[in-house]
Amino acid sequence: MVGTKIDGLVVSSAVREQVKKEVEHLKSKGIQPCLATVLVGENPASATYVRNKQKACAEVGIKTKDHKLPSTITQSELNSLVDTLNKDSEVHGILVQLPLPPQCNEFETTSRILPAKDVDGLTPQNAGLLTMRKAALKACTPSGVIELLQYYSIPVEGKNALIINRSNLVGKPLIHLLLEKNATVTIAHSKTKNLSDVCKSADIIITGVGDRTKFKLTKEMIREGAVVIDVATTRLDGKLVGDCDFEDIIQKASFASPVPGGVGPMTIAMLLKNTITAAGYGRN
Ligand code: GUN
DSSP: OOOEEOOHHHHHHHHHHHHHHHHHHHHHTTOOOEEEEEEESOOHHHHHHHHHHHHHHHHHTOEEEEEEEOTTOOHHHHHHHHHHHHHOTTOOEEEEOSOOOTTSOHHHHHHHSOGGGBTTOOSHHHHHHHHTTOOSSOOHHHHHHHHHHHHTTOOOTTOEEEEEOOOTTTHHHHHHHHHHTTOEEEEEOTTOSOHHHHHHTOSEEEEOOOOTTTOOBOGGGSOTTOEEEEOOOEEETTEEEOSBOHHHHTTTOSEEOOSSSSHHHHHHHHHHHHHHHHHHTTOO
């Protein structure tokens, strides 16, 4: 069996078209949606991600305010910038690209963002609301995964869904989004015993280890007809790769997402969607 490719470029472009219409609607009411991006240091991958996010904003009519800070910045300087952006009435969404340099505390920084401008869904308030099915701003990569499952009408209810990632940005929010869809959710991580057996019992696997020297998901590890969504992005011999080789996994999966061209474009599309949601707060 050869499965169906989950095409993040197709799905993300449908989301972007919808966002474009909503931007027009907001503009007709005198609201110019605006995202502030904060990039600290010179991590080339982070710089590329932020550039791509800004480009995507421009394409749908969302304004961006670009903040690049040196890697030597102190926590208090970073806090001051977040405070300024919180107060800036032109700014609807704030994205502090992670990771931050070691002298900066990610939790302190992201927690300082006003929940109404928290387009990453990382503040304790939005993360907590998500557990209660009440969040309006949800983490972008997990909501992108759900959007992909919905677009391809992949049944989730009652399925064994395995998440191989426990980060605040991906694994933890995804638990709640999959639970909302009535999946039976398992989280695996570096201390999980018999990961191969755990993978074999999963109907849906969302994998995001991101280190091929430690983990690679192969067709031998999954059950026939499993759905595999690869959220990892790492460089291997100069190429962008996920946790799977798409051509291998698709031999046995019913659906699988490639890297690049899978979840990556969805993360950006959901960021645009969150920015529109934030811009629409308190108005209609
Ligand atoms: N670094 C990697 N992915 C993300 C993301 O979705 N948001 C932020 N802020 N940083 C990231």
